[in-house]
Amino acid sequence: MKTKQKILEISKDLIQEQGANAFSYQDIADKLKIKKASIHYYFPHKNDLVQELVEFYSAELECFLEKINCQCRGTAIRLKAFLSIYMDISQGGRKLCLCGILAGEIMTMPPKLKKAINRFFDIQEDWLTQLFMLDGLKNQCARQKAKNLVASLQGAMLLARSRGDIGYLKALVAG
Numbered sequence: 001m002k003t004k005q006k007i008l009e010i011s012k013d014l015i016q017e018q019g020a021n022a023f024s025y026q027d028i029a030d031k032l033k034i035k036k037a038s039i040h041y042y043f044p045h046k047n048d049l050v051q052e053l054v055e056f057y058s059a060e061l062e063c064f065l066e067k068i069n070c071q072c073r074g075t076a077i078r079l080k081a082f083l084s085i086y087m088d089i090s091q092g093g094r095k096l097c098l099c100g101i102l103a104g105e106i107m108t109m110p111p112k113l114k115k116a117i118n119r120f121f122d123i124q125e126d127w128l129t130q131l132f133m134l135d136g137l138k139n140q141c142a143r144q145k146a147k148n149l150v151a152s153l154q155g156a157m158l159l160a161r162s163r164g165d166i167g168y169l170k171a172l173v174a175g
Contacts, residue, residue, distance in 0.1 A: 004042045016095040020050050021105055047110055054116040057098050065127045075135050083173040086153050093166040100154045124150050
């Protein structure tokens, strides 16, 4: 794995565990046993690093949703596959969704990064809206149901972590 990819992977883990404002380039350098200057070579500013992470994370989500569309038939099976993403991300309640935790810090983000974070949620809401419309819901009802589900999943991840009880997320995913 190349240095840039390692930086991104470690940064993703640090953000999911601590938030973007709680880690530094020194934390990454220590984990990789490199100099901070090596990180600045790839990402002159921390927001550049976070921006690239969010864009990669969103592209990864789009690929996963496309894979669900191609491999799964029926709305219930597709929805179950979608919900599995959140269980995988949480790693037993230890981690939060990258964009979920960034949304909590959004007031400290530059406009371009805010837009990228919100795009991540739009991708989910758009996909879920289309899925719910397959079950006969009208666009507005399907959109609201999609928004409610995404918000509930993000909230369940937060509660699972803050209370040390993955049951919050498991109940929503199973339910």
